[in-house]
Structure formats: structure tokens, C-alpha cells
Amino acid sequence: MASISLQGVTKIFGGKKAANEISFDVADREFLVLLGPSGCGKSTLLRMLAGLEQVTSGEIHVGPRRVDTLPPSDRDMAFVFQSYALYPHMTVRRNITFPLIMREHRWWFHLPLVGGLAKRRIERSAAVQDLVARTAKTLALTEMLDQYPRTLSGGQRQRVALGRAMVRQPDVFLMDEPLSNLDAKLRTSMRAEIIKLHREVGGTFVYVTHDQIEAMTMGTRIALMRDGVVQQFGTPREIYADPANTFVARFIGTPPMNLIEARIEPQRGLVLGNTVLPLPAHLAALGGQARDVLLGVRPHTMQLGAGGLAGKVALVEHVGAESIVSVQLEHARTAHNEDGGSGSDVMIVVPGYSDLRTGQPVQVVLDLAEAVLFERGGQRLRA
Numbered sequence: 001m002a003s004i005s006l007q008g009v010t011k012i013f014g015g016k017k018a019a020n021e022i023s024f025d026v027a028d029r030e031f032l033v034l035l036g037p038s039g040c041g042k043s044t045l046l047r048m049l050a051g052l053e054q055v056t057s058g059e060i061h062v063g064p065r066r067v068d069t070l071p072p073s074d075r076d077m078a079f080v081f082q083s084y085a086l087y088p089h090m091t092v093r094r095n096i097t098f099p100l101i102m103r104e105h106r107w108w109f110h111l112p113l114v115g116g117l118a119k120r121r122i123e124r125s126a127a128v129q130d131l132v133a134r135t136a137k138t139l140a141l142t143e144m145l146d147q148y149p150r151t152l153s154g155g156q157r158q159r160v161a162l163g164r165a166m167v168r169q170p171d172v173f174l175m176d177e178p179l180s181n182l183d184a185k186l187r188t189s190m191r192a193e194i195i196k197l198h199r200e201v202g203g204t205f206v207y208v209t210h211d212q213i214e215a216m217t218m219g220t221r222i223a224l225m226r227d228g229v230v231q232q233f234g235t236p237r238e239i240y241a242d243p244a245n246t247f248v249a250r251f252i253g254t255p256p257m258n259l260i261e262a263r264i265e266p267q268r269g270l271v272l273g274n275t276v277l278p279l280p281a282h283l284a285a286l287g288g289q290a291r292d293v294l295l296g297v298r299p300h301t302m303q304l305g306a307g308g309l310a311g312k313v314a315l316v317e318h319v320g321a322e323s324i325v326s327v328q329l330e331h332a333r334t335a336h337n338e339d340g341g342s343g344s345d346v347m348i349v350v351p352g353y354s355d356l357r358t359g360q361p362v363q364v365v366l367d368l369a370e371a372v373l374f375e376r377g378g379q380r381l382r383a
């Protein structure tokens with residue numbers, strides 16, 4: 001059983017909290033993604049799991065064992081780095097076998113002749129050969145076992161790094177942005193390979209990325225972090241459809257959710273500039289009390305048509321099957337800048353090639369069936 005439990009895990013670097021009282025549970029065989037912008041503390045959290053960084057306070061448990069007090073080698077976790085960290089002077093076979101050799105390591109392994117023989121004996125044992133062959137097959141590396149890393153592509157090198165983690169047959173796989181050195185196309189195919197690997201090897205995966213698409217496609221659950229604090233912990237679907245605050249709402253989804261300043265007025269509804277919209281059924285319970293809010297609407301749920309909010313086209317971006325139209329609203333304001341700034345541009349995704357021109361007057365029609373409301377401070381308002 002490799003469930004993971006974090007209890008109040010905190011890391012302080014020179015007075016600054018890189019991880020602040022982080023608590024969550026990861027189920028056995030889950031694929032957890034730690035997601036967030038640069039500097040939010042996700043790598044630090046992963047390194048504390050691995051034992052590469054000491055916790056300042058809090059506890060980490062794997063199954064029934066407390067591990068934060070153990071050295072990395074006793075934690076039964078394999079770490080895959082962004083930089084692959086392969087040994088350049090070793091063949092792919094030796095790179096993959098290396099963790100198994102290290103497991104049996106004796107001081108005389110360092111001696112030139114005897115050590116070499118001992119390492120070769122491990123490498124040639126039937127059990128190790130079988131394991132390496134199966135690992136190489138899973139990762140499509142069989143043809144490359146006798147090559148050196150310098151002769152491999154980035155994707156192949158990353159697969160060797162994955163192979164080296166797999167042969168240890170650990171309970172837990174920890175991965176720190178393993179695809180970020182690959183080009184976009186290779187990333188997509190390696191993404192699928194890691195998902196397949198997770199299904200086949202059956203361990204618990206914790207995967208760090210700043211890429212929301214990776215997180216949404218790979219994670220069974222996501223911990224979305226900011227400034228050392230977990231903002232939301234949930235399935236990709238929950239995080240997309242039911243964001244806990246405006247940071248989460250705008251971090252997930254492309255283009256990001258529009259946040260329009262509005263006011264709830266009892267008996268009237270939702271007032272946006274000079275337009276009044278009825279509160280949709282799922283938000284109707286919030287209609288009893290007057291208050292300023294932010295209305296969150298996804299760009300895919302807005303249309304250009306008659307009877308909407310008046311504005312002017314600010315920009316049109318053609319992205320193939322659809323176009324992203326930025327509209328400057330005439331009477332309503334937006335709050336897109338997380339630091340409290342505001343503007344009046346909303347983004348709308350329209351199907352096909354839009355031939356709208358900059359400056360053209362348009363009207364923006366909102367579908368509020370999936371809309372969410374936030375307090376002006378950013379916290380979600382729930383009915």
C-alpha cells in the first residue's frame with residue numbers, strides 16, 4: 001500500500017515559507033499532479049517527499065510508515081528529474097541496471113577488476129536481465145540498450161530515466177517536470193506514455209508541472225498551489241468546473257475565465273454596468289442580499305449576438321478551428337489582474353474563422369448556466 005499522507009508540512013527557507021502547512025491524502029495508485037506557477041513551492045514539496053529536502057515541521061506518511069525522518073534511500077521512492085540525470089559513460093542497459101547494482105553495493109565494487117566483474121554478474125543474472133528486457137520493451141528502448149545517452153534524442157533519454165525509475169519497482173514515483181525539456185510534439189506523446197506507464201506499473205505517482213494541460217490530462221487529482229499554499233485539491237473536472245477562488249479559475253482553462261464586476265440586487269438580479277440579468281437557477285439562493293461580486297464566465301459560454309453587453313472588438317486571434325475575440329466592454333468592468341487591477345476586455349471563443357475587425361461594435365451574450373460568482377476579494381461564493 002502506497003497511500004501518501006501529508007500533515008501540516010511546512011518548509012521555511014531563510015524566513016520565507018516555500019510550503020505552508022500543507023495537508024492532503026493521496027490514495028494508493030493515484031496520479032497526483034502538483035501544479036502551480038514558478039516559485040509556488042511544488043518542487044520543494046516533491047523534494048521533501050523524496051527526502052532531498054528536510055521538512056521544517058509537519059509529517060509525511062507512506063502507508064503506515066512515517067517517512068519524513070528517514071533518509072531518501074529508505075523511502076522506496078524513485079525520482080525522475082527534468083534533466084534526466086543519466087550517466088554519460090554508461091550504456092542505456094547499464095544506466096537502467098544501475099539502481100539494481102547500487103542496491104547490492106559493497107565497498108569492493110569500487111575496485112577496478114573485482115568491482116567490474118561483480119557489477120557484470122548482477123547485470124547478467126537472469127532476474128535482472130528479464131526485468132531490464134521487460135522495462136526496455138515497455139519503453140520501446142530494446143533496440144537502444146547498447147547505445148550511449150549522447151546518441152539518443154531527448155525523448156529517448158527521458159525514457160531511459162523512466163526505465164531507471166521503473167526497475168527499482170518502487171511504491172512511489174516522483175517526477176519533477178520530466179517533459180519540460182522536450183518539444184511540443186514529443187511532450188504530447190510522452191504524456192500518453194507516462195499515463196500508460198502509470199496504468200501498467202501500478203505505483204502511486206506524484207508529478208510536478210506548471211503546465212495546466214499536462215495536469216488536466218494526466219492527473220487523477222490535482223493540488224494547485226500558489227505561494228506555498230494549496231489553493232484547491234481535487235479532480236481535474238472539479239477544479240475546472242468548480243474553482244475555489246479567482247486564482248484557480250484563471251489558472252485553469254485557455255483562454256482563462258472572464259471575471260466581470262457585477263452587483264447582486266435583490267428583486268432585480270445581477271447588474272453588470274447598465275445591463276440587468278436574471279440570476280440563473282443554481283445561483284438564485286444568493287439573490288437575497290445586495291453585494292458586489294465578480295461574475296466568472298468561461299470564454300466558450302459567451303457569444304456575439306443581439307441583446308448582449310455592448311462593446312468593441314479589441315483583437316481577433318485565429319487559432320485554426322476557432323477564433324478568440326477580445327471585446328472591450330462599454331459599460332462593464334473586469335478584474336483580470338490578480339493584483340487587483342481592472343480593465344474592460346473579455347475574451348470570447350467563437351467557432352471558425354472570424355472576420356470581425358478591430359473597433360467593430362458588437363454585443364456579448366452570456367450563458368450563465370455554468371457561471372460562478374466570487375467575492376470581490378477572490379473567494380468563491382456558493383449558493
Ligand code: ATP
Pocket residue numbers: 013014018036037038039040041042043044045210
Ligand atoms: P519552479 O517551477 O520555478 O521550479 P516551484 O514551484 O517548483 O518553481 P520551488 O522551487 O519549490 O518552486 O521554490 C519555492 C520557493 O522556495 C521559491 O521562492 C524559491 O526561491 C525558494 N527556494 C527553493 N529552494 C530553495 C533553497 N534551496 N534555498 C532557498 N530558497 C529556496
